Structures are given as C-alpha cells and as structure tokens.
Amino acid sequence: xxxxxxxxxxxxxxxxxxxxxxxxxxxxxxxxxxxxxxxxxxxxxxxxxxxxxxxxxxxxxxxxxxxxxxxxxxxxxxxxxxxxxxxxxxxxxxxxxxxxxxxxxxxxxxxxxxxxxxxxxxxxxxxxxxxxxxxxxxxxxxxxxxxxxxxxxxxxxxxxxxxxxxxxxxxxxxxxxxxxxxxxxxxxxxxxxxxxxxxxxxxxxxxxxxxxxxxxxxxxxxxxxxxxxxxxxxxxxxxxxxxxxxxxxxxxxxxxxxxxxxxxxxxxxxxxxxxxxxxxxxxxxxxxxxxxxxxxxxxxxxxxxxxxxxxxxxxxxxxxxxxxxxxxxxxxxxxxxxxxxxxxxxxxxxxx
Amino acid sequence: xxxxxxxxxxxxxxxxxxxxxxxxxxxxxxxxxxxxxxxxxxxxxxxxxxxxxxxxxxxxxxxxxxxxxxxxxxxxxxxxxxxxxxxxxxxxxxxxxxxxxxxxxxxxxxxxxxxxxxxxxxxxxxxxxxxxxxxxxxxxxxxxxxxxxxxxxxxxxxxxxxxxxxxxxxxxxxxxxxxxxxxxxxxxxxxxxxxxxxxxxxxxxxxxxxxxxxxxxxxxxxxxxxxxxxxxxxxxxxxxxxxxxxxxxxxxxxxxxxxxxxxxxxxxxxxxxxxxxxxxxxxxxxxxxxxxxxxxxxxxxxxxxxxxxxxxxxxxxxxxxxxxxxxxxxxxxxxxxxxxxxxxxxxxxxxxxxxxxxxxxxxxxxxxxxxxxxx
Numbered sequence: 001x002x003x004x005x006x007x008x009x010x011x012x013x014x015x016x017x018x019x020x021x022x023x024x025x026x027x028x029x030x031x032x033x034x035x036x037x038x039x040x041x042x043x044x045x046x047x048x049x050x051x052x053x054x055x056x057x058x059x060x061x062x063x064x065x066x067x068x069x070x071x072x073x074x075x076x077x078x079x080x081x082x083x084x085x086x087x088x089x090x091x092x093x094x095x096x097x098x099x100x101x102x103x104x105x106x107x108x109x110x111x112x113x114x115x116x117x118x119x120x121x122x123x124x125x126x127x128x129x130x131x132x133x134x135x136x137x138x139x140x141x142x143x144x145x146x147x148x149x150x151x152x153x154x155x156x157x158x159x160x161x162x163x164x165x166x167x168x169x170x171x172x173x174x175x176x177x178x179x180x181x182x183x184x185x186x187x188x189x190x191x192x193x194x195x196x197x198x199x200x201x202x203x204x205x206x207x208x209x210x211x212x213x214x215x216x217x218x219x220x221x222x223x224x225x226x227x228x229x230x231x232x233x234x235x236x237x238x239x240x241x242x243x244x245x246x247x248x249x250x251x252x253x254x255x256x257x258x259x260x261x262x263x264x265x266x267x268x269x270x271x272x273x274x275x276x277x278x279x280x281x282x283x284x285x286x287x288x289x290x291x292x293x294x295x296x297x298x299x300x301x302x303x304x305x306x307x308x309x310x311x312x313x314x315x316x317x318x319x320x321x322x323x324x325x326x327x328x329x330x331x332x333x334x335x336x337x338x339x340x341x342x343x344x345x346x347x348x349x350x351x352x
Numbered sequence: 353x354x355x356x357x358x359x360x361x362x363x364x365x366x367x368x369x370x371x372x373x374x375x376x377x378x379x380x381x382x383x384x385x386x387x388x389x390x391x392x393x394x395x396x397x398x399x400x401x402x403x404x405x406x407x408x409x410x411x412x413x414x415x416x417x418x419x420x421x422x423x424x425x426x427x428x429x430x431x432x433x434x435x436x437x438x439x440x441x442x443x444x445x446x447x448x449x450x451x452x453x454x455x456x457x458x459x460x461x462x463x464x465x466x467x468x469x470x471x472x473x474x475x476x477x478x479x480x481x482x483x484x485x486x487x488x489x490x491x492x493x494x495x496x497x498x499x500x501x502x503x504x505x506x507x508x509x510x511x512x513x514x515x516x517x518x519x520x521x522x523x524x525x526x527x528x529x530x531x532x533x534x535x536x537x538x539x540x541x542x543x544x545x546x547x548x549x550x551x552x553x554x555x556x557x558x559x560x561x562x563x564x565x566x567x568x569x570x571x572x573x574x575x576x577x578x579x580x581x582x583x584x585x586x587x588x589x590x591x592x593x594x595x596x597x598x599x600x601x602x603x604x605x606x607x608x609x610x611x612x613x614x615x616x617x618x619x620x621x622x623x624x625x626x627x628x629x630x631x632x633x634x635x636x637x638x639x640x641x642x643x644x645x646x647x648x649x650x651x652x653x654x655x656x657x658x659x660x661x662x663x664x665x666x667x668x669x670x671x672x673x674x675x676x677x678x679x680x681x682x683x684x685x686x687x688x689x690x691x692x693x694x695x696x697x698x699x700x701x702x703x704x705x706x707x708x709x710x711x712x713x714x715x716x717x718x719x720x721x722x723x724x725x726x727x
Binding site: 036055057 | 576578579580581582583586596597600629630632633634635636637639640641643644687690691692694695696697698
C-alpha cells in the first residue's frame with residue numbers, strides 16, 4: 001500500500017462553505033484512494049451534510065472546530081478573537097503532524113497568517129510566497145496547462161534578492177509537479193527585459209539566477225509578457241505581485257462589463273457576440289480556474305493550497321487533488337533539496 | 353442407492369450440473385433444534401467484489417475462476433465469526449445457477465461454511481420465455497428467503513445486502529412480512545408493482561401465508577459498494593445500517609451483543625492484512641458510525657477496553673507489524689474525541705414504509721441508470 005496522505009480541509013471557509021466544500025472533499029475521497037480527508041469545522045453541521053453525499057466513510061473524518069473566520073473579517077483580529085476557528089484548528093493539526101497538507105477556500109489573509117504562525121519554513125527558505133495562477137495565450141507542460149504561476153502575490157510585502165531566488169526555486173518546483181512541465185521557464189518581473197533594469201533586489205536576483213543550472217531562468221520580463229505567457233513562473237515581490245494580480249483581475253472584469261454593455265446597446269454588437277459565443281465558451285473552459293483547484297502557499301514544510309473564495313465542489317475537489325499531488329510528488333522535499341544545492345554552490349563560491 | 357434409484361436421480365444431477373435444476377432447500381430433520389440466529393447473505397457486491405455494470409464486466413465475472421474472485425476485506429472473517437455457536441448461514445444470490453461450482457469453490461477456498469446456497473435459475477427463465485424474471489429481484493429473492501425461513505425458522509435473523517439493487521427494499525419487506533406488519537393484500541400490490549408473473553406472485557403469497565411469524569429480523573446491513581449517500585437509507589429505519597466496510601458491520605454487531613470484542617479484532621485484522629485499509633481507516637470508520645448514530649460513543653470506548661483484554665490474552669500475538677494495542681486504542685479514542693460534544697446524529701425514520709412507492713421509485717432509478725449507461 002502506498003503511503004497515506006492526510007489532507008486537512010477547512011470545511012467552513014469560502015463563499016459556498018460548508019456545503020460545496022464538504023461535497024468537493026467527499027468527491028475527492030472517492031478518487032484519492034490513498035488519502036484521508038480531515039474536514040475541520042462544526043461537527044454537528046458536517047455530520048448532517050456528509051451522509052447526504054457520496055463519499056468513502058473510511059477516508060473522510062470530521063474534526064470539530066466551533067467557530068470560523070468570515071470572508072470579510074480582518075485576519076489578525078479574527079484569529080485573535082477566534083482561536084478555535086476552523087482555519088486555526090486546521091493549521092494546528094498539520095503543525096502537530098496529524099495532517100500532511102491543508103486546503104482552504106476561506107479568508108486568504110487569515111489562512112496565510114494561521115499557517116505562518118504555526119508552521120516552520122523549509123530549510124534555506126527565508127520567506128514564504130503565495131502563488132496565483134493566471135490564464136495565458138500559451139500552453140505549457142504535459143497537461144497543456146494554460147495557466148502561468150505568479151509569486152509572490154501578497155504573503156510578504158518586500159523581497160530581497162535572496163527571497164526572489166527562493167521564490168523562483170519554489171515556483172519552478174511547483175510548476176514541474178502540478179503542470180507536469182519538465183523545465184518551466186522562470187522569469188523575474190521588471191520594468192524592462194535588460195538584466196540591469198529594475199530595483200537593486202531584482203538586478204541582484206537576476207545575476208544569481210543566471211548562474212543557476214537547476215532552473216530554466218529566461219531573464220526579466222515586463223508586465224505585458226504575463227498574459228502572453230512568455231514565462232511559466234513569474235517571480236516578483238509580494239507588493240508588486242498583488243498589484244499586478246488585482247490589475248489583471250480588474251482588466252478581465254472590465255472586459256466582461258464592456259461585453260455586457262455591448263450586448264445591451266446594439267443589435268449588431270449582440271449578433272457579433274453571439275457569433276463569438278462558442279469561441280468564448282471554449283476560452284472560458286480553457287481558463288476555468290475551477291479546474292485548476294487553487295494556488296499554493298510555498299515555503300513551509302507542508303503544502304497549503306488556497307482555493308478561490310468562490311470555489312464550488314469541483315474547484316474544492318481539484319484543490320484537494322493538487323494538495324495530494326504536492327504530497328505524492330514530495331514538493332516540499334524538492335524545494336528544500338534545490339535550496340540546499342543553491343546554498344552549497346553559494347558557499348563554494350564564497351570560499352573560492 | 354439401487355440401480356433404479358441411480359437412474360431416477362441421473363436427470364436431477366444432470367439438471368443441477370447445467371444449472372437447470374436447483375438443489376431443494378430441505379427442512380430441518382425431525383427433532384432438530386431450530387437455529388437461534390440466521391444470517392442471510394447476498395454474494396455479489398456484498399461478499400464478493402463483483403462488477404456487473406457492463407456486458408464486459410458480466411463476461412469477466414462469468415469466466416473468473418474461484419481463485420480470481422475477491423471477497424471484500426473483513427467479510428470472510430465476519431462470516432466465519434457468525435458461523436460460530438451453531439448459527440445458520442444462508443446465501444441467496446442473484447448470480448445464475450451455472451455459477452454454483454465456481455462460487456462454491458470460492459467459499460470453500462475462503463473457509464466459509466454455509467447451510468443454504470440459493471442461486472437464480474435464469475436458464476429456466478429464458479427457456480420459459482420469462483424475460484422479466486431475468487432482472488426481477490423481489491419476485492426472486494423474497495420467495496427464496498420465505499422458503500428458507502419455512503424450512504428452519506430462527507428466533508433472530510440478520511441480513512446482509514448491498515446498494516447495487518433493491519436489497520434494502522426486499523430485506524425490509526421480508527422483515528415486515530415475517531413480523532406481520534405487511535398484509536397479504538399489500539404484498540400482492542407490491543408483487544404487481546414488481547412486475548412478478550402471476551404464478552410467481554401466487555407462489556410467493558402462499559409462502560407468505562405459511563411463513564412462521566415473529567419480530568425475527570433484528571438487523572440489516574447494506575454494504576455501500578456504490579458509495580450511495582447513507583442518508584438515502586434513513587427511511588428504512590434504525591434496523592437497517594448502511595456500512596462502508598465490514599469493520600463497521602462488526603462494530604454494530606458488537607453493540608447488538610452478537611459478536612465479541614475478540615471477533616471484532618479478527619475482522620479488523622483481516623482488513624489490515626488486505627493492505628486496502630490502515631489503522632487510520634478503521635479509526636475513521638468508527639467515527640463515521642458514531643457520527644451517523646449507529647453505535648454510541650460508550651460502545652466504542654467499551655470495545656476499546658474489551659479489545660485491550662483480548663489483545664492481552666493473545667488476539668494480537670505475533671502481529672509485529674502493529675503498534676502496541678494501547679496506542680491503537682488511543683488513536684481510536686482520539687477519533688471519538690475529535691467529534692466534540694455538540695454533535696447529535698439525525699435519527700433514522702420510524703415511519704411505516706410504502707413498499708409500492710419504493711418499488712416504483714426503484715424501477716425509475718434503475719431505468720435512469722440504464723439510460724445513463726451505468727447498468
């Protein structure tokens with residue numbers, strides 16, 4: 001029997017929690033035969049929901065947590081006021097070694113904070129990074145994945161050159177495993193493609209990454225290269241990453257609003273949109289974040305997959321599968337090993 | 353047996369060999385003590401891991417040898433445990449009579465002893481042009497169970513089936529019929545809804561008139577082979593327990609005082625030996641049945657204490673692959689504690705069952721599945 005992976009799921013986090021979260025986890029229990037799923041939340045509520053769903057009763061268990069953090073609560077205040085919130089209890093379980101990975105569709109800030117306070121960073125990693133996926137023109141990896149990975153998008157505000165190198169290693173390891181991309185193209189986000197452009201941290205990180213053989217570093221890229229899909233892993237500081245991500249989301253929403261406006265305003269525009277509808281549907285399918293599952297918080301000794309707040313059962317099921325994949329592929333071990341190799345080379349260089 | 357006797361018996365033996373004739377269910381010899389407890393088992397998807405959702409599955413199942421056939425983890429240990437104390441084991445399966453040899457060989461390989469083994473005579477149905485009977489469950493299983501009870505009526509009965517077909521409905525109907533809660537008029541309406549042929553329905557009604565009455569059926573287990581939501585079985589009341597595995601069935605039978613802690617351990621060990629379950633799965637299975645209100649926390653804790661005694665007296669001797677029993681018991685207790693104290697399980701329904709409606713729903717469900725290409 002293969003090693004059993006214990007995946008802790010914050011059952012109360014998310015816009016459609018607990019129903020859709022429990023349903024997604026229940027469905028995951030039917031396909032992941034060497035996983036145990038631990039649903040954390042109000043045992044009375046979860047105990048009523050589970051028997052209504054198809055699942056494997058030997059592979060899904062409930063761990064009681066009396067409260068939870070609402071989606072719009074301030075993370076630090078909420079965690080201080082609710083020490084027994086589901087996300088805190090879930091992160092605790094993993095920290096105590098009673099779970100191997102965590103999945104949550106709940107309040108992002110509270111989830112990251114709960115993990116950061118309880119979990120340890122991997123050896124060689126100075127700061128954790130929250131990654132996000134963004135649909136691009138190009139496909140990548142064996143899975144023809146249309147998503148590129150951007151990190152950090154907000155786990156840390158500022159990042160040194162060393163942190164950026166760490167993010168590059170973590171992002172590459174994740175893309176290798178989840179997108180089945182053997183040599184993901186890694187790039188630094190800057191205000192020009194030249195190696196000498198950008199803030200000091202980016203210039204220094206560029207110099208270090210150029211020397212690595214472990215990564216497929218393609219140099220610097222600009223903002224407009226992100227949707228083009230020039231890089232599979234885009235590395236930046238949390239501050240810049242968050243601004244970029246929000247801007248990209250804003251642009252997408254504006255396009256949708258404009259299309260709705262066009263649909264209402266003129267018959268010719270409406271006909272044009274109808275003619276394009278199958279292509280739009282195809283595009284929607286390609287860029288469907290629900291099939292991607294979630295974005296990881298990288299750098300800790302355990303994987304944490306942050307599913308979208310609006311996740312339905314399918315998205316949660318996929319997030320659980322991603323967590324399982326991260327465990328089965330020893331994501332954290334791979335990151336630690338690459339970090340150790342980089343560290344060793346840096347030491348040798350210093351000694352030389 | 354004389355020559356004449358041998359010649360007379362020959363067509364019967366040939367008929368049995370090709371599955372056209374079935375061995376009769378014989379009554380208990382005169383003066384024999386009636387069994388205290390009868391356990392009735394289905395085979396496919398209950399005891400044996402069988403796929404018959406597609407024609408390819410059916411063909412594979414038909415050509416499998418006894419050694420190829422797989423029992424569900426824990427089922428063999430449970431059947432062996434139930435056989436003790438002169439309890440009666442009766443197997444009623446929807447598999448065709450032509451499978452008798454291979455199925456009997458499989459049971460022999462597993463060391464499972466039984467008193468009755470009834471299979472469905474589909475060859476006879478085809479030869480008689482009774483094609484409705486090929487898929488019919490109620491008009492086949494119910495009379496078979498009634499006939500068996502008439503031959504040897506036990507004080508208590510426990511039934512094992514699965515969620516693939518209509519086992520829950522048939523078992524509850526049988527239990528209510530034996531308890532006198534279903535009138536012959538109602539049974540006739542159920543048989544009509546089940547599309548039973550007239551002569552089959554008449555035979556079934558005659559058996560129902562004759563069957564010894566009593567509140568005999570204490571417990572029914574439905575093995576969730578399809579992983580159907582357990583809530584779907586709530587309407588069948590507290591006596592019917594949907595289980596994901598046979599450790600859960602053993603836990604409920606322990607609470608019913610049918611099995612001892614030692615016997616539960618043997619079921620658990622067989623599941624661990626199958627390599628399909630780890631201790632964590634078993635502990636989670638305990639939590640699941642508690643959460644669904646099918647055993648109490650007190651029962652789980654009492655079992656842990658009694659199992660500890662059984663382990664000390666050698667039930668786990670030679671099991672170097674397992675941690676010390678105290679550690680196992682603590683893991684199980686932890687699963688119970690994880691539930692907190694506020695959880696109150698949904699009570700199963702106590703409403704009387706409308707069997708005609710259930711049969712109609714089951715037909716509709718089966719047609720829907722067939723349309724979806726799921727068998």
